[in-house]
Amino acid sequence: MTPVLGSVSLSLAAGFGILSVILLSLYIRSGDYRLFLAGRRMAIIVSALVIIATLLLVKELITSNFDVDYVAHYTSIETPTIYKFTALWAGQSGSLLFWVFILSIYSLIMIFQNRNRYHRMMPWVLCVILTVQLFFLILTNFITNPFEPTNADFVIANGLGLNPLLQNLTMAIHPPVLYLGFVGFTIPFAFTFAALLTNEKGSLWVRSIRRWSLVTWLALSCGIILGGWWAYQELGWGGYWAWDPVENASFMPWLTGTAFLHSIIIQEKKNMLRVWNTILIMLTFALTIFGTFLTRSGVMSSVHSFTESPLGPIFLAFVAIIVTVCAVLVFQGLPKMKSDKHIESLTSRESGFLFNNVVFVTMCFAVFWGTIFPVISEAVRGTKITVGAPFFNQVNVPIGLLLLMLTGVGPLLAWRRTSRSNFIKYFSIPVGLALIAAIIFLLFGFRDYVVISLTLSVFVVVAIITEFKRGIQARVNRFGESSFVAFRTMVRKNRSRYGGYFVHLGIVLMFIGFTGQAFNLKKEFGLGINDREHVGDINFELKQLREEERPNHYAWIAELLVTEKDGNNITTLRPEKRIYFHRDPNPDRRQPHSELDIHTTLKGDIYSVFSSIDTDNGIAFFQIMINPLVQFVWYGGYILVLGTLIALWPSKREKLLT
Amino acid sequence: MFSFSMLMLFCLFSLVFLYSIWPLFKGVIFNPSNSQDTLDALERRKSLLYREIQYIDAEYDIGNLNKEDYNLTRTELVQETSDIIAEIKLISSN
Amino acid sequence: MAPKNKIVITVTGFTLVALFWIYWVTVNPIDEKAMVKFISVQEILQTEDNERVRIGGVVADGSITLSSTNKLEVAFTLKEGDSFLPVEFIGTRPDLFKNGAEVIVEGLYQEGSFHADILQTKCASRYEGDLRDASSYNLDEIEI
Numbered sequence: 044m045t046p047v048l049g050s051v052s053l054s055l056a057a058g059f060g061i062l063s064v065i066l067l068s069l070y071i072r073s074g075d076y077r078l079f080l081a082g083r084r085m086a087i088i089v090s091a092l093v094i095i096a097t098l099l100l101v102k103e104l105i106t107s108n109f110d111v112d113y114v115a116h117y118t119s120i121e122t123p124t125i126y127k128f129t130a131l132w133a134g135q136s137g138s139l140l141f142w143v144f145i146l147s148i149y150s151l152i153m154i155f156q157n158r159n160r161y162h163r164m165m166p167w168v169l170c171v172i173l174t175v176q177l178f179f180l181i182l183t184n185f186i187t188n189p190f191e192p193t194n195a196d197f198v199i200a201n202g203l204g205l206n207p208l209l210q211n212l213t214m215a216i217h218p219p220v221l222y223l224g225f226v227g228f229t230i231p232f233a234f235t236f237a238a239l240l241t242n243e244k245g246s247l248w249v250r251s252i253r254r255w256s257l258v259t260w261l262a263l264s265c266g267i268i269l270g271g272w273w274a275y276q277e278l279g280w281g282g283y284w285a286w287d288p289v290e291n292a293s294f295m296p297w298l299t300g301t302a303f304l305h306s307i308i309i310q311e312k313k314n315m316l317r318v319w320n321t322i323l324i325m326l327t328f329a330l331t332i333f334g335t336f337l338t339r340s341g342v343m344s345s346v347h348s349f350t351e352s353p354l355g356p357i358f359l360a361f362v363a364i365i366v367t368v369c370a371v372l373v374f375q376g377l378p379k380m381k382s383d384k385h386i387e388s389l390t391s392r393e394s395g396f397l398f399n400n401v402v403f404v405t406m407c408f409a410v411f412w413g414t415i416f417p418v419i420s421e422a423v424r425g426t427k428i429t430v431g432a433p434f435f436n437q438v439n440v441p442i443g444l445l446l447l448m449l450t451g452v453g454p455l456l457a458w459r460r461t462s463r464s465n466f467i468k469y470f471s472i473p474v475g476l477a478l479i480a481a482i483i484f485l486l487f488g489f490r491d492y493v494v495i496s497l498t499l500s501v502f503v504v505v506a507i508i509t510e511f512k513r514g515i516q517a518r519v520n521r522f523g524e525s526s527f528v529a530f531r532t533m534v535r536k537n538r539s540r541y542g543g544y545f546v547h548l549g550i551v552l553m554f555i556g557f558t559g560q561a562f563n564l565k566k567e568f569g570l571g572i573n574d575r576e577h578v579g580d581i582n583f584e585l586k587q588l589r590e591e592e593r594p595n596h597y598a599w600i601a602e603l604l605v606t607e608k609d610g611n612n613i614t615t616l617r618p619e620k621r622i623y624f625h626r627d628p629n630p631d632r633r634q635p636h637s638e639l640d641i642h643t644t645l646k647g648d649i650y651s652v653f654s655s656i657d658t659d660n661g662i663a664f665f666q667i668m669i670n671p672l673v674q675f676v677w678y679g680g681y682i683l684v685l686g687t688l689i690a691l692w693p694s695k696r697e698k699l700l701t
Numbered sequence: 702m703f704s705f706s707m708l709m710l711f712c713l714f715s716l717v718f719l720y721s722i723w724p725l726f727k728g729v730i731f732n733p734s735n736s737q738d739t740l741d742a743l744e745r746r747k748s749l750l751y752r753e754i755q756y757i758d759a760e761y762d763i764g765n766l767n768k769e770d771y772n773l774t775r776t777e778l779v780q781e782t783s784d785i786i787a788e789i790k791l792i793s794s795n
Numbered sequence: 796m797a798p799k800n801k802i803v804i805t806v807t808g809f810t811l812v813a814l815f816w817i818y819w820v821t822v823n824p825i826d827e828k829a830m831v832k833f834i835s836v837q838e839i840l841q842t843e844d845n846e847r848v849r850i851g852g853v854v855a856d857g858s859i860t861l862s863s864t865n866k867l868e869v870a871f872t873l874k875e876g877d878s879f880l881p882v883e884f885i886g887t888r889p890d891l892f893k894n895g896a897e898v899i900v901e902g903l904y905q906e907g908s909f910h911a912d913i914l915q916t917k918c919a920s921r922y923e924g925d926l927r928d929a930s931s932y933n934l935d936e937i938e939i
Contacts, residue, residue, distance in 0.1 A: 044706070055714070059721070076732040080724035088721055162738050247745050312753070385799050392765070394802060401806055405813045412817055417833070427833040429849050433826035438817055457765045465764065517762035537759070567887050569866060635890045654887040657866045664867060666887045 046111050046190040049099040053140075053188070056092035057180040059085045060173050067166045067173075079166055086169050087154060089176060090147035097144040100137065100189050104130050109202050112193045113137055119204030126205050129215040133205065135339055135354075136187035138218070142335065143179035145219075145226040146172065153230055153255075161248065167237035175229055178361055186354055213273040217266060221293060224263025225331045228300060231256045232328035235321055236369075239376050249310050249320070254691070256304055256324075261687045263297050268680040279637050279652045281565065281668035283676065286435035291414045292334030295407050299327040302403035308539075309396045313458075315382045316393075318373070319400050325369040326407075333362045337414070388460035395453040402449065406442045410435065444495055447554055450547045451503035454510050472509060477502035496558040500551050507544050507551075514541075535694065542690025549686055552679030559647065559672025567654070569662040578667045580608045581649065586615070588656075588663055596636075597625040601653050601663050605642065616640040618653035618665070647671035743789050750782045828913075831901060836875035839904050849901045850909070855879060856894045873900065873909070881908040891916035 066082035069075075100113070104127045109115040117130040117137070132141045150172050157165060183189060231252040238248055270290065271283035284290060303323040309316045340355035373380075386393045413430045421427040455469045480501040484494045511530070518529035534541040566578045570585040577583070587602040603616040619638035627633050642649040650668040657664070754775065761771040824830055833849045834842075850873065858872035869888060873880040882900055892898065892914065902911035 048710075051710075074732060075729075077724045077727060077729070081722050084721040084724065088717060160738070160741050162732075247742060247749065250749065312756075386802055388798050389801055389805065397802065397806065398809075401809060405810070409813075409817050412821075416821070416830075429831050429833050431826075431828050431831060434820060434824055434829035437825055437829065438820045441816070442813070457767065458760065459766075459770050462767055465767070469764075513763045514759075517759065517764075521762055537756070567867060631894050637890060652887070655866065660866075662866065664887065 045099050049096045049190040052092045052096035053184050056089045060089045060177045064170055064173050067170050071166050090150045093143050093147040110193055112191045113189045115193050115202040119202040122205050126210050132218045136189035139179055140183050140189050143176050145222050163241045164237040167240050168233040171233035171236050217269045221266030224259050224266050227259030228327050228331050232324050235324045239372050249307050260300050267293050281650050286432045288414050289338050291410050292337040295410055296327045296330040298403050298407040299323050302400045306400050315384050317380045329365050390461045392456045392458050395456050399449055402445050409438045447499045451506035455506055473502050473505040476505045493561050500555055503551050539690045542686045545686025546683050549679045549683030552675045556672050556676030562671045564669040567666045569664045571662050579669055582606045596621045596623045599656055614642045616651045618651040620653040645674055648673050740792055743785050747785050754778050836878040836880045851899045854896045882911055883908055884911045884914045889916040
């Protein structure tokens, strides 16, 4: 009964969705407010029905109703309850339903927030959101229905279950957090689209979507970092970012989204860069749909698998429609959108933001180019050329360093133009200290990108500190407050800016973490008991090899004594080699899995993988990696989140404007 | 297949559908989008301007804005604010 | 020069430099692993070229042979359709590497066998499309 209800909910949602769009369109033409009220109610019902359908699917998952194909495929009776729940987004149809589920929640919040304002824009905003909802509803109704019954003549006693590799908490939270970010950009996009169509000038509506955009951006950032964290902790190759198409799919909208967040500050304060902002948010939204397409359609593995399911072409068509409609609208609206004000100087804050936009879009294009190059090369020349991490690293490192530099330079520039004396006054200390640092780094023997990266990091940190100092000093001078009180008041009165500086600090830490990769060491070797091997200056000795039978797997546990060159004890690492389904008579059904052990310090991680065991000769094979400074990436991430929360924290006055 | 639960569901659906189209049967409603939006927008613009003035005061103190730009911008903002206050008074007194 | 023109020129200049840079890295990457041709087993058996390539296929059943001297060294046969390619690889084997596993290898074809320095198995965590085929289910059957 429930699966039927679920399917029916989805069909009804689609029906109400179409009706709502019709009513809202009629309202836009006629101005009869009753049409708007009815249309808005239907929009609410659409979202409610999607939420109901999703809850029904969750119920089927948790109660293990294997008559539903999706439940049988992604869970089993033994699957722990939490992973029965997270199976909601594990498969294709479930994840598409989940996408529109999140959008529906966002839609309800947005409708509630704006129930008494923006009456001219709202019908358009709702139409945009409904169109996106309808797209996913068409997919889940006709192409991949999560409530599809199991196609079997027999009663199904147990499902396939979830791969043990996926049964850990990070992997469980990573998709929903990412989706909260991805999907969220639909709202600012809808508003921008509406503003364009209703000729809404000015900076008011930009201010209200600023909050939405920041929350979405935070979720997307967390999702990306969580993905990297999971890869590092679980996959065993010692890295956190491989420039994989799926990773790039989430990174591209992050790039344009970050540019958008910065650029709308200028639109708010100076009503400039309107065209840029419109294009940036449209790009960001289009990239989120494109990203969903990349992840879901399988196009990256081969152009052939792309055409097997109609999902791929439909997604691509939707992206094409979005891009075309947006391009036409922007082109038509260009004369009205262009600001009458102009950037007055190359060394102005406004120009800094403009460059910021250009650099972010450039990096986004570089990533996009590398990601779709294989598809293009196959389509154009017949040979598929895979693009690996070295390409992305080589292209993006200089662009990234440029961004790092802008992070420091931007806040030091004045509005409109920076006078020569001010330029010297504000830049001399950060630049000076950075140069001294550069000399020190060169003396230490660092070269190339490492020196540049570390020098720029110093530059940015000093620049941020001077910014804080200037703000505090200004308050002390004018209001006579103590430094501490001045600091607190200053942050409180301008959370966006100072929260933003914290975010930048987090980014600097992450860059330091990235730089550590230049010093990564990796070695593979076999050890018998009491054998020794070294990686760099660190020694590894196999002290013990134990075996253990556990409830759902068999484990070999290695005890590695890790010491420094001079003999000092660092730690004991205990990587494991596990075999899941070890009692299965078919040896090909048994699943080996390496459980890593990592020794973490600020200076670096010692990463150990128990790769295989030669039981005949009693030799265990290990893969050891030394990853200097990698913890800076995660700590930078925490500070980034902290800074964003500071920026988001509501102040009393905020209620008036959002 | 006719069952009690199907009947209940159909009733529920009808109620929901009726709820959604109910506004269509009311008499003609005054469209708030015209004056309401304008007044609303003016009020929000006014708050924004207050904030802006405070912002550039702070920016000038910190040194991100030079004296003439500061004076120029401040005068513009204050002028716009007083214009808006006048307009709000006009509309609300109608 | 008016500031506006200065800015337009600088932005355009930067954009051109950036586009050129992207183009440059595409055709002249520092690392040979940046842009690698992906070909089929059939093609590599016929080709005369000696360039680095990437090949995908399935591990032929029963073909995995570990070296007796170095347990990190493995030889196996990569099967794609009806074509077979002998492969040698030295290094840590991925956990999912076994008979019938879908793998991707990267390296050079020399003297009749493929010397791979990269061996990857299809990521188990990638959420697959539907597998509506009942034979792929690991289900207990109860007769109705």
